[in-house]
Each structure stands twice: as structure tokens, then as C-alpha cells.
Amino acid sequence: MKTICFYFQVHQPLRLKRYRFFNMGKDHHYLDEPTNRAIMQQVAADCYLPMNALLLEQIRKHGGKFKVSFSITGLAIEQFRTYAPEVLDSFRELAATGCVEFLGETYDHSLASLVDRDEFTAQVKAHSALMQKEFGQKPTTFRNTELIYSDTIAETVASMGFKAMLAEGAKHILGWKSPNYVYAAALDQKLRILLRNFKLSDDIAFRFSDRSWSEWPLTADKYVGWLTAPDLPGDLINLFMDYETFGEHQKADTGIFDFMRYLPAAALKTKKLKFATPAEAAKAFQPAAIFSSPYPISWADEERDVTAWLGNELQNEAFSTLYGVRDKVHELDDPDFNYVWNFMQCSDHFYYMATKWFSDGDVHKYFNPYGSPYEAFINYMNVLSDFMIELDKKKADVTATVCASA
Amino acid sequence: MRVLMFGWEFPPHIAGGLGTASYGLTRGLAKQGVEVIFVVPKAYGDEDQRFVRVVNASDVETPYGDRWQDDIRERLTFIHIDSNMVPYISPEEFETERVEYRSRPGEMKGDIWKERYAFSGKYGANLMEEVARYAMVAAEVARKLEGQFDVIHAHDWLTYYAGIAAKQVSGKPLVVHMHATEFDRSGEHINQSVYNIERAGMTAADRVIAVSNLTRRIVIDKYGIPPGKVVTVHNAVRFDRPAAADTERGVSDKIVTFLGRITYQKGPDYFVEAAAKVLKRLPNVRFVMAGSGDMLNQVIRRVAKLGIADRFHFTGFLKGEEVQRMFALSDVYVMPSVSEPFGISPLEAMKSNVPVIISKQSGVAEVLDYAVKVDYWDVDALADAIYALVKYPALARMSATKGLVEVTNLRWDDAAAEVADVYRSII
Numbered sequence: 001m002k003t004i005c006f007y008f009q010v011h012q013p014l015r016l017k018r019y020r021f022f023n024m025g026k027d028h029h030y031l032d033e034p035t036n037r038a039i040m041q042q043v044a045a046d047c048y049l050p051m052n053a054l055l056l057e058q059i060r061k062h063g064g065k066f067k068v069s070f071s072i073t074g075l076a077i078e079q080f081r082t083y084a085p086e087v088l089d090s091f092r093e094l095a096a097t098g099c100v101e102f103l104g105e106t107y108d109h110s111l112a113s114l115v116d117r118d119e120f121t122a123q124v125k126a127h128s129a130l131m132q133k134e135f136g137q138k139p140t141t142f143r144n145t146e147l148i149y150s151d152t153i154a155e156t157v158a159s160m161g162f163k164a165m166l167a168e169g170a171k172h173i174l175g176w177k178s179p180n181y182v183y184a185a186a187l188d189q190k191l192r193i194l195l196r197n198f199k200l201s202d203d204i205a206f207r208f209s210d211r212s213w214s215e216w217p218l219t220a221d222k223y224v225g226w227l228t229a230p231d232l233p234g235d236l237i238n239l240f241m242d243y244e245t246f247g248e249h250q251k252a253d254t255g256i257f258d259f260m261r262y263l264p265a266a267a268l269k270t271k272k273l274k275f276a277t278p279a280e281a282a283k284a285f286q287p288a289a290i291f292s293s294p295y296p297i298s299w300a301d302e303e304r305d306v307t308a309w310l311g312n313e314l315q316n317e318a319f320s321t322l323y324g325v326r327d328k329v330h331e332l333d334d335p336d337f338n339y340v341w342n343f344m345q346c347s348d349h350f351y352y353m354a355t356k357w358f359s360d361g362d363v364h365k366y367f368n369p370y371g372s373p374y375e376a377f378i379n380y381m382n383v384l385s386d387f388m389i390e391l392d393k394k395k396a397d398v399t400a401t402v403c404a405s406a
Numbered sequence: 407m408r409v410l411m412f413g414w415e416f417p418p419h420i421a422g423g424l425g426t427a428s429y430g431l432t433r434g435l436a437k438q439g440v441e442v443i444f445v446v447p448k449a450y451g452d453e454d455q456r457f458v459r460v461v462n463a464s465d466v467e468t469p470y471g472d473r474w475q476d477d478i479r480e481r482l483t484f485i486h487i488d489s490n491m492v493p494y495i496s497p498e499e500f501e502t503e504r505v506e507y508r509s510r511p512g513e514m515k516g517d518i519w520k521e522r523y524a525f526s527g528k529y530g531a532n533l534m535e536e537v538a539r540y541a542m543v544a545a546e547v548a549r550k551l552e553g554q555f556d557v558i559h560a561h562d563w564l565t566y567y568a569g570i571a572a573k574q575v576s577g578k579p580l581v582v583h584m585h586a587t588e589f590d591r592s593g594e595h596i597n598q599s600v601y602n603i604e605r606a607g608m609t610a611a612d613r614v615i616a617v618s619n620l621t622r623r624i625v626i627d628k629y630g631i632p633p634g635k636v637v638t639v640h641n642a643v644r645f646d647r648p649a650a651a652d653t654e655r656g657v658s659d660k661i662v663t664f665l666g667r668i669t670y671q672k673g674p675d676y677f678v679e680a681a682a683k684v685l686k687r688l689p690n691v692r693f694v695m696a697g698s699g700d701m702l703n704q705v706i707r708r709v710a711k712l713g714i715a716d717r718f719h720f721t722g723f724l725k726g727e728e729v730q731r732m733f734a735l736s737d738v739y740v741m742p743s744v745s746e747p748f749g750i751s752p753l754e755a756m757k758s759n760v761p762v763i764i765s766k767q768s769g770v771a772e773v774l775d776y777a778v779k780v781d782y783w784d785v786d787a788l789a790d791a792i793y794a795l796v797k798y799p800a801l802a803r804m805s806a807t808k809g810l811v812e813v814t815n816l817r818w819d820d821a822a823a824e825v826a827d828v829y830r831s832i833i
Contacts, residue, residue, distance in 0.1 A: 020786050021687060021793040317800030355775070355808070374778045377801055378794040385797075 002180075002227065003236045003276045003284065004267060005194065006068040007143065007166060008243035010048070011109050012040055012076045013348035015369055016383055024386040030340065035369065037083045044084040047247035052090040054257060058264045059099045066264040067099040067275040070243070071143045074107035074130055075346060088134065095135035101277035102131045104139030104162060110345035111309055113144055113153045114296060115323060120153075123345070124160060141165065141278040145347050147196065147240070147299040148306060151186045151292055158188035164282035166240060167291065168299040169195030180234020182282060183291035192282035193291045196240040196299060200226065205241040209254035217255070220262035228272045235285050238278075240299070301356075309350040314377040319350060321384055328391055337394065340387055344380075352376035407829055408441040410555040410572060412544060412565035416446050416484070423750040424585050427617075427641050428561060434642075434822025436481040440829070443555060445547060445568070447540060448486040487543045534599060537567055544568030548576045557829045561585060563600055566607025579612040579832040581825075587624050590671055590745040605629050612832045615639050615825065617748040618769020637828055640773050642818040643753035655735060659692045660796045663736040663760075665729065665751055666743075668699035673742035673765065673782045678705055680742075682712045683789035684796075691796055696721040696732055733758035737802070738795045742782045743768050752777060756813040761805035763791045773816060776808040 017032035058066050072091065080088040094100045106112060107127040112120040124142070132138050142162040144153060149167035157165050169179025177183075179195035203223070207213045215222070227237055242249065250256040267273040276284065300308045310319055322344055329341045353373045370376040411432070415425035432442045548558070548571070559581045560569030566582055573580040588596045588604060608614045608629055614636045616622035622638045625631050655661075662681070666672045674695060681693040695705065695718070702720075709718045724732055733739070739755035739762045746768035753770065755762050756777070764771055765782035778795070780787040795802045 020790045021797070022683060022786075022789070024687075313800045313804040317798070372779060374791070374794075374801065374805070377798070378778075378790055381794065381798050381801075382790070 001271075002232070002234070002273055003281055004227065004273055005236060005238045005276055005278055005281045007103065007238070007240045007278060008068065008070050008245075009143070009241070010070055010072040010076050010243045012036070012043065012073075012079050013109065013346045014075055014079070014343040015039075016349070016379055019379055019382045019386070021382050021385075024382065025389060028386065028390060030383045030387075031343070032369075036079060040079045040083040043244060043248055044080075044087045046252070047244050048084070048087045049090060050252070050257065051243065051246040051260070052087070052094060054261055055100075056090070056094055056097070058261065059094070059097045062264055062268060064097075064099055065268055065275060067101075067277050067280070069101035069103055069141070069277045070094075071103040071105050072131075073105060073109045074127055075109060075343060077130060077134060092135060095137065099277075101141065101279055102135050102137050102139055103166070103278065104128050104131065104142045106145055106345075108342045108345040109145050109347055111145060111148070111306075111319065111347050111350065112345065113148060113156070114306065114310065115319075116326070117156055119323075119326060120156065121160060124157075141194075141282065143240075146306075146309070148296050149193075149293055149298070150296040151294055153296070154185040154191055154193070155187040158185060158191035162191065164192040164194060164278055166194050166196065166238075166278065167293075168198065168297055168304055169238070170198050170297075170299075170304045173293060173297055173304060177289060177291075178233045179238060180232070180236050181288035182236060182285040183289055184287035186290050186292035189287070189290065192287060194236070194238050194278055194282060195291070197238050198299075200237060201239045201241050204239065204256075204259075205245045205249065208245075208250045208256055208259070218259065220259055220266040223259075223263065224266045224270060224273065227267065228270050236281055238281075307356060308354050309347050312353070312355050312373075314353045314355075314373060315350045318353065318377060318380050318384070321381070321388075325388055325391060328395065332391065332395055332398065334394060337387075337391060344384065344387070349376070349380050353380070407439070407557070407826065407833070408443070408555045409435070409829065410443050410445065410548065410551060410558050410576075410578075412445045412558070412560040412568045412572070414447055414562065414564045416444065423641075423748070424562060426644070426750055427585060427748075430642060430644055430818035431822055431825065432482060434818035434820075435826060437819055438822050438826050439481070440822075440826055441481045441483075441555075443483045443485060443551065445485040445487060445544065485547060487540060487547070537564055537603070540565070541567035541571045545571035545575050548572035552576060556833045557581060559583065559825075559829075560607065560611075563588070563604045563607060566603050566610075569607060570610045573610065580610060581613045581615060581828060581832070582607045582611040583615045583617075584608070584621050584625055584747070585617055586747045587621060587628070589624055589628060590621075590747050593670060593744070601629075605631075611635070613637060613828050615828060617641050618772050620767070620769045620772070621747040637824075639821055639824045639828070640769070640816070641748045641750060642816040642821045643750065643757065643813055644818065657692065659690045660737040661692050661694055661735055662738040662740060662792055662796070663694045663696065663732060663755075664740050664742070665696040665724070665732060665755075666741065668695065668697050668702045668705060670701065671743060671745055672697075672699070673744045674699075674701055674705050675708065676742040676782055676785055676788060677740055678708050678712070678718070679785045680740075680788040680792060681718055682714050683785065684792050685714050685717055688793065688796060691717065691792075693718045694721060694732070694736070695719070696724045696729075698723045729754070730758070733760055736760045738763065738792055740788070740792065741765060741768060741770075742780075742788060744782050746770070753813050753816065756806075756809040759806045759810055761795050761802045761809065763788065763795070774809075774812060776805055776812050778805065 015032045015035050016030050019030060055068060104124055105127055106123040108123060110123055112123055128139050140162060141164040142157045143166040147166060147168045154165055179197045183193040185191035185193055208218055210216060246256055296306045297304050298306055310316060329337055352368050352370050353376045355373045413428045416428055432444055435442055557579050558569055558572045560566055561583045562585050569580050569582055588600045608631045614625060614631055616625055616636055616638050618640060619638050622636050625636050626633050664674060664677045668674045684691060709715050733755050739760045741749055741752050741764045743749060743765050744767060748769040752762040752764050763778045766779050767782050771779050778791045780791055
């Protein structure tokens with residue numbers, strides 16, 4: 001008997017509008033609201049709503065035997081509230097089935113774990129509180145932005161009370177180990193690590209509609225055949241992917257929804273497969289070994305490192321400028337400023353500045369609203385510069401008021 | 407493989423990018439083992455009655471302080487045809503300049519091409535006649551050289567009749583090279599006779615080489631040339647020039663430079679408008695416009711009207727060393743061309759470690775990842791890019807260092823190898 005563990009990532013960044021330097025000092029609305037709304041409503045219609053309905057139908061049909069998990073960023077939840085409240089309702093419905101786990105992460109899909117333990121902890125707590133409020137669940141499993149993982153990050157995560165954490169299971173990270181077992185974190189062995197089976201996950205997420213793939217077309221029965229193959233080692237198959245896989249990256253006409261509609265039944269009828277949430281899986285199995293990565297790894301690109309976000313001078317400069325004002329933002333603790341500080345954290349802004357794909361930009365262009373990394377950097381820095389000017393003005397105001405009243 | 411090549415300028419006496427490209431290409435071809443006979447118009451004036459002279463490479467003044475290596479020298483021959491064909495001006499301008507020159511004999515103007523070509527009355531009555539006369543001489547050259555070349559290569563419309571004539575007398579295949587189209591030079595108000603010559607050249611040619619995909623598109627769409635015979639070979643940049651010596655800067659301000667002919671094609675007016683926007687927000691920047699052209703007066707008036715003349719400077723036409731010094735002084739180089747078939751000058755700027763902003767409507771944008779690219783008409787985006795390069799040092803640093811690496815990899819040797827492949831496909 002093997003256990004299938006589904007986790008779907010739900011995230012939409014708050015995209016910045018075209019912000020020229022001459023907007024500075026005059027215009028403090030940084031977001032591209034029409035685009036954010038259009039994308040959210042489009043993805044809601046193509047993916048979130050139909051896929052949530054499909055999952056709900058399958059959970060009900062199989063009477064609790066079909067289970068999945070989600071990690072939903074704070075920025076996505078905010079945009080559900082504003083642009084597509086019906087999506088939030090459908091997630092609540094899923095939560096009410098008891099077969100859906102909501103994972104913890106940073107509120108803003110940020111890179112804080114790489115630089116600032118306090119900031120990271122605060123953002124994770126804010127996200128956990130949001131999950132509690134929206135879905136009535138306190139997350140016990142953690143997934144970091146882009147599955148970024150290192151031993152020290154895992155230790156921080158364990159210290160916050162999480163029982164399990166997700167990570168990438170690519171070959172060059174795991175070596176001879178299989179991703180199909182539960183592992184224990186190196187620095188705090190009470191924390192269980194679940195590793196993404198990248199081959200079987202990407203068969204659905206990337207290759208499903210690829211007609212040049214020798215396995216195309218992929219049917220639920222064929223896929224279940226792979227999951228039950230006698231030579232597949234381990235207890236557990238972790239299928240981790242972006243939720244937008246369903247209906248967005250793989251459009252409805254590829255048959256992705258039909259595939260997912262038949263997969264639970266096809267799996268359960270073999271009597272060799274069952275479904276579990278990450279928390280259940282982490283509890284069900286003893287760790288096979290220690291999982292250790294002294295340097296940060298992620299689920300991105302061939303390298304599985306963090307150079308997609310912090311790799312070139314532009315990204316490093318923008319990131320360090322942002323973190324340079326952290327103390328000021330927290331001292332001021334003004335809701336308007338906190339709001340901007342939050343969405344500026346989002347890893348997507350840094351991803352748009354990446355230059356590593358000048359030669360093979362396909363996947364990356366798809367997600368990128370900018371024509372070039374330079375445009376992305378210029379726009380981000382203009383917004384950040386205005387934010388910093390306003391922050392200083394506000395601080396001066398506050399100080400003046402305090403002095404006057406004293 | 408031996409090629410008979412018709413050009414119309416060659417360093418060090420050049421007025422624009424074509425001479426530089428001819429130089430890089432012929433050297434590259436010679437390194438590939440291709441023998442090049444380069445025919446170029448040269449006005450000798452009245453003192454000598456010969457129409458054609460054969461000049462060995464060793465007698466040609468070497469530009470940029472290069473030396474002709476022996477193996478390259480052996481493969482290069484120059485033929486000068488006595489002609490006053492003038493590059494970069496329209497037939498109408500040719501007429502005006504000629505009349506103007508005649509009215510003020512003896513007076514030389516600053517532009518290098520005017521120094522080079524003496525308007526003595528010995529030549530054709532207008533540019534078109536001169537082009538035709540050049541073609542007749544070219545036919546004679548081709549006849550004399552019979553058996554000494556396998557393919558004919560003609561650069562830009564001035565030499566297309568020469569190319570066609572050479573093909574007719576020799577029966578050898580013809581390659582024409584589009585460095586610019588009449589649409590790039592004149593926008594939609596094209597000179598019909600120039601267009602006709604371009605089209606005749608490309609129709610008669612066995613292959614058309616376009617300097618960018620942008621140009622290739624124009625050749626196919628606006629001249630109706632079958633796509634199958636149009637090949638893109640991007641230009642490259644010379645890489646062995648010694649870096650410009652450190653130039654002492656007189657001012658601590660950041661300097662943003664436009665360097666090129668001040669004509670419609672180069673988009674100088676967009677540079678001015680962007681400058682005005684930047685100057686409203688940044689006090690420590692100066693703008694320099696280097697070059698001359700028919701829009702200069704208009705641009706000066708606009709600068710005055712915008713009230714930015716104290717921070718916007720004109721240098722006039724710069725040559726050789728001065729260009730290098732200008733690059734060395736620059737913090738940002740801008741090429742806002744409305745239509746630029748390729749555009750060599752941003753590559754020269756990048757070689758001098760200057761971050762560049764280029765218009766998306768330039769062929770060179772196709773080969774550069776590390777240049778900042780904007781639409782030429784998007785003055786806001788241009789202003790924003792200038793502001794960012796001045797204000798965010800990380801951007802300027804990365805653009806300069808990565809740009810230098812990128813530009814160093816654009817070799818004439820590689821471009822010449824592609825051109826040699828084009829020859830091979832038709833002989």
C-alpha cells in the first residue's frame with residue numbers, strides 16, 4: 001500500500017503598475033489593479049472555481065478517502081476577497097469536508113527566510129493567523145516560498161511548532177535517497193520532511209499536454225499504473241505542484257480536468273493506493289533517514305537553487321534596499337506602510353529581474369509582465385524609492401507630532 | 407573563394423556605419439581564406455585622368471592603428487573608382503550640396519565626407535547619373551577581372567547597378583547587402599528612384615543579406631522579395647581596438663549622450679523630450695548631442711524652447727579619437743532611432759563600458775540582451791530608463807559589465823563565416 005499526498009500551491013502576486021520616476025512624490029498607488037483583477041478573475045474562472053468544484057465532488061463521492069492539501073498565500077487570499085470572493089467561499093467549502101489540509105507559509109510569498117529570521121517568523125505567524133481565520137485550521141505543516149529549504153530554515157520552522165515541512169526531492173539533492181519516504185530534519189529531528197517526487201509531479205504539471213512526450217496522452221489508468229509499479233520504492237508519493245496547473249498551465253481542452261476526475265477512483269480501486277494529507281503522512285511513517293541541505297534549495301529550474309530570485313546584481317540590490325528599510329517600517333508600524341512593505345516582499349518581483357534565462361526564457365516569460373529584467377528592476381526601484389521617501393516624510397510627521405504634544 | 411565587392415566607403419574616411427562594417431567584414435572574410443577585391447569610389451579630383459586604379463592593401467592607410475597581417479594583406483585588393491558618390495545623402499541633398507559647394511569654392515565644411523569628395527564638375531550631373539556612371543566603370547572592372555572572382559557582393563543601393571552590371575558581363579552570382587532601406591532613411595516618404603534601384607538590385611541578386619531580421623522583414627514586405635533568398639547576417643563589432651585612454655572629466659555631473667546623425671531616422675527629437683523630463687527631476691545630469699544633420703536647427707530651437715539649454719550641449723560632428731573621448735565621458739548612451747537597420751554605435755559604447763539604451767526599432771536590439779530597450783516613441787520609458795541608469799548604480803554596473811562581455815562576443819569573424827556560407831550556397 002502506497003500513500004499519495006497532493007499539495008497544490010495557490011499564489012497570485014500583487015503586480016505593480018508602470019511607475020515612472022516622475023510619479024514619485026505625487027502618486028502613491030503602486031498596484032496595477034486592472035491587471036491584478038483581470039488575472040485573478042481569469043484564473044478563477046479557468047482554474048480555481050472549476051477545480052475546487054471538481055475536488056469537492058471527488059471528496060464527497062469517495063466519502064473521505066480522497067484528500068488534498070493547499071498552501072494559499074496571504075496575497076492570494078486578499079485578491080480573492082477583492083476580486084473573486086466566490087473562490088474564497090469554495091475553499092471554505094473544501095475546508096469544511098475535513099479532507100483538506102491548509103499549509104503554513106509566509107503571508108507574502110516572500111524570501112524572508114533567506115535573510116531575516118525575525119521577519120520570517122512574523123510573516124509565517126501572520127499567515128497562520130489568516131488560515132485560522134479563513135478556514136478554521138491552524139497549519140501544522142510548513143511549505144516555504146518556492147519550496148526553499150535549508151537546515152537552518154527548517155530549524156526555525158520547527159521552533160515555531162510545525163511538525164512537518166515540504167522540500168524538493170530532485171536527484172542531485174537526494175543522491176541515492178528516494179523522495180518516497182518521510183525524512184527527519186538535520187538540526188531538529190522532530191520535524192518531518194516530505195519530498196516532492198519531481199518526476200511524477202512534473203508528469204502532470206509540465207508534460208501532461210506535451211505531444212512530443214512519448215507517454216502522451218497520459219490517462220488516469222496509465223498514471224496509476226506507474227504509481228503501483230512494483231519497482232517504485234517507498235511508502236509515499238508526494239505530488240506537489242502549482243494549483244494553476246489545472247486549467248491554466250494545462251488548459252481545459254488538454255483533458256486535465258477529466259484526468260483529475262478519474263484519478264481518485266482509478267487509484268482507490270487498485271486497493272494499493274490511498275490518499276493522505278501531508279500532516280497525516282508525516283505522522284504515519286517513521287523517518288527513513290536524515291535530510292540535510294546546508295545551502296538553500298528550491299523547486300525551481302534545473303539547478304534547484306535560489307538564483308532565480310537572488311542571482312544577479314539587480315535582484316541583490318533591490319532586495320537589500322528593501323530590507324534596508326525594514327526597521328523603519330516596523331518602528332512606524334502604520335497599516336498603510338505595512339501593506340506596501342508586504343506586497344513588495346513577494347518573490348515574484350525578484351523573479352521578473354532574473355537574467356539567467358536570456359537564452360531559454362519560455363517558462364519564465366509566461367509569468368512575466370515585463371519586457372526585460374531591466375524594466376522590472378527600474379519599475380520596482382521607482383516604487384521602492386517613492387515608498388522610502390514617503391516613509392521618511394511620515395516618520396518626520398510622527399516625530400513632529402510627538403514633540404509638539406510633549 | 408574569391409569575391410568582387412562593391413562598397414562606397416572604407417575607413418579611415420568614413421561618414422557612418424557602413425565603412426566600419428565593410429572593414430570588419432572584409433577582414434573577417436580574409437581570415438576565412440576568402441580573397442576580396444574591394445571596389446570603392448574615391449574622388450581624386452582633376453589632377454589625374456585615370457578612372458580606375460588598383461591599390462594594394464599595403465598602400466591603403468590602415469585605420470584604428472591596425473596593422474595588416476601578411477596573410478590578410480595577400481587576400482585583399484582595393485580598386486578605387488574615381489567618383490564623387492556621396493554616402494548618406496538623398497539625391498535631392500546631393501544636388502543642393504553640389505550647388506552650394508559651387509557657389510563657395512574652396513571652402514571646406516566640417517563633415518568628413520565633404521572633405522573627401524571634391525565637387526569639381528568632372529562627375530555626373532546628379533547622384534543618379536553618378537550611380538549609373540559608377541556602374542559602367544564597374545562593368546569594365548568586372549570584364550578586366552574575368553576569371554578572378556567567383557561571386558559579386560554589392561553594399562547598399564549606390565552600388566547595386568554596379569553589381570548588376572558586373573553580374574551581366576561576368577555571369578557570376580550576385581549578393582546584395584541591405585545595410586539600410588529607403589524606408590529607414592526617409593520614413594514613408596520614400597524617394598521612388600532610390601526604391602527602384604534597391605528593388606532592382608535585390609530582384610537581380612541571387613541572395614540578399616539583411617543586417618537584421620527587422621531589415622529582412624522590410625525587404626520581404628515592402629519590396630516583395632521572396633523570403634527564401636533573404637538571409638539575415640547580423641553585424642558585429644571590432645574588438646581589438648585599445649580602450650580609450652582615461653579622459654579627465656571637467657564636470658562631476660552624469661553625462662547622457664546621443665551620438666549620430668541628427669536626422670529623422672535617428673530620433674534626436676525623442677532624446678530632447680526625454681532629457682527635459684529627466685532634468686525636471688534630476689539636477690546633476692547633462693545631455694550631449696554629438697553629430698550633425700538636417701534636423702540640427704530644429705533640435706536646437708526645441709532645446710531653447712524647453713529652457714534646458716544650460717544642461718543640453720551640442721558638439722557638432724565628432725570623428726575618430728573624439729568619438730572615443732565622448733564615450734569615455736559618457737555615463738549613459740542613448741540610441742532612440744525611429745528605424746535603425748542595425749546600429750553599430752551602441753556596440754562601440756558598450757565596448758567603452760557605457761550602459762546603453764536602444765530603441766526596440768533597431769536591428770541591434772535583436773542581438774543584445776544587456777542593453778535597456780524602449781520603444782522610440784515612448785519618451786516616458788526613455789526618460790525613466792535614463793533616470794534609472796543615473797540613479798540606481800547597480801543597474802548601470804550590471805549593464806556595463808555584462809554588456810562588455812556580450813559585445814565582445816559579437817565577432818566579425820562569425821559574421822564573415824555566415825557571409826561565406828551565403829557565397830557557398832550560390833556558387
